[in-house]
Amino acid sequence: MPWEIRWFLxxxxxxxxxxxxxNLHGKEIEIENRLDYYFPKKKNDFVGVKLRxxxxxxxxxxxxxKQSDFSHSEKNLVGILENWDKWSWxxxxxxxxAFTKFCDGANSVVKxxxxxxxLKFKIKSKKKIEPVDRIEDDERGGAIELTQLNAKxxxxxxxxxxxxxxxxxxxQGLRDFLEKLLSKYxxxxxxxxxxxxxxxxxxxxxxxxx
Numbered sequence: 001m002p003w004e005i006r007w008f009l010x011x012x013x014x015x016x017x018x019x020x021x022x023n024l025h026g027k028e029i030e031i032e033n034r035l036d037y038y039f040p041k042k043k044n045d046f047v048g049v050k051l052r053x054x055x056x057x058x059x060x061x062x063x064x065x066k067q068s069d070f071s072h073s074e075k076n077l078v079g080i081l082e083n084w085d086k087w088s089w090x091x092x093x094x095x096x097x098a099f100t101k102f103c104d105g106a107n108s109v110v111k112x113x114x115x116x117x118x119l120k121f122k123i124k125s126k127k128k129i130e131p132v133d134r135i136e137d138d139e140r141g142g143a144i145e146l147t148q149l150n151a152k153x154x155x156x157x158x159x160x161x162x163x164x165x166x167x168x169x170x171x172q173g174l175r176d177f178l179e180k181l182l183s184k185y186x187x188x189x190x191x192x193x194x195x196x197x198x199x200x201x202x203x204x205x206x207x208x209x210x
Contacts, residue, residue, distance in 0.1 A: 002086075003174040004162035005070055005079045007190045008201050013148055013157045017187030021117065021146045024181075025131045029117045038110040040202035048199035057091040064197060068171060070178065075185050079195030081174060110202045116147040120164070126176045135164055142177040151205045158201070159190070 022029060035053035048062040066083035121129040123140040135141030141164050149156040161181060163174050 001083060002162050002164065003081055003083050003171050004160055004197075005081050005174070005178065005195065006158055006160035006197055007079055007194045008149075008156055008158045008196065009188065009190075009194055010154070010156050012155055013146060014187055017159070018146070020184070020186040021119070021144070024144070025119050029119065032114070032116045032118070034114045034116065036112050036114060038112060038198065038202040039108065040110055040199065040206045042203065042207055044203060045196060045200035048197060048202070050198070051091070058088045059091060060086060060088045062086045062197070062199070064199070066171075069192070070175065072182055072185075073179060075182055076189040077178075077182055077185060078192045079190060080192060081171060082197055083171070084197070108206075110151055110206050112202070112205075113150040114147050116145055118143055118145040121177075121181065123173070123177060127180060129177065129180050140173070142174070142181065144181060151202075154205065156201070159187075 037051040037053065039049040041047075046064040048060075050060050052058045052060060062084045063086075064082050064084050068081040069078075070081050071078045120132055120135050120141060120143045122132045122135060123129055123142060129142070132141070135143075142161065143164050144161045145159070147158050147160075149158060161174070161178055163170065163177065
């Protein structure tokens with residue numbers, strides 16, 4: 001049941017933000033290209049359903065059951081912390097191709113192209129984090145991702161931070177991690193109105209013309 005915070009903004013990822021993100025680890029970052037399918041509903045920002053388009057081909061469902069406001073003490077970064085539960089099911093390989101073709105032609109499905117970069121950190125103390133390639137099961141850790149999105153010929157980007165592994169259920173742990181991780185943030189201001197999960201964003205994309 002991880003805690004996370006996410007923002008969505010229109011357009012391409014700003015160069016300043018991308019450079020700040022790269023410098024967090026100071027090395028080349030692998031880009032994950034993925035095509036996911038979302039199934040949005042009107043007036044629903046608390047349940048997200050998607051079919052992952054990567055090699056895992058899993059159907060995933062997320063349910064948000066807690067929210068809490070966040071404001072960074074030094075930067076103009078305001079958002080909403082969200083606590084999600086998630087379930088996933090492996091796809092039948094004999095059916096997944098047919099289902100993907102159905103999604104490609106279904107008006108009720110939002111097809112989202114993602115170019116995603118993720119960095120992981122070991123949390124050594126409240127004020128000290130260390131970039132790592134992997135977080136072990138018995139370690140405290142967090143992750144940040146920066147993703148370029150395209151859906152219905154619209155370019156957006158999203159920045160997200162979450163706790164992973166051992167500390168994923170602790171709200172204060174995410175607050176402390178955000179304070180340290182974003183202390184040298186360089187990019188556009190991030191505001192509360194732009195802070196929500198994929199469930200709401202897919203709804204905006206799908207029904208913005210209604």
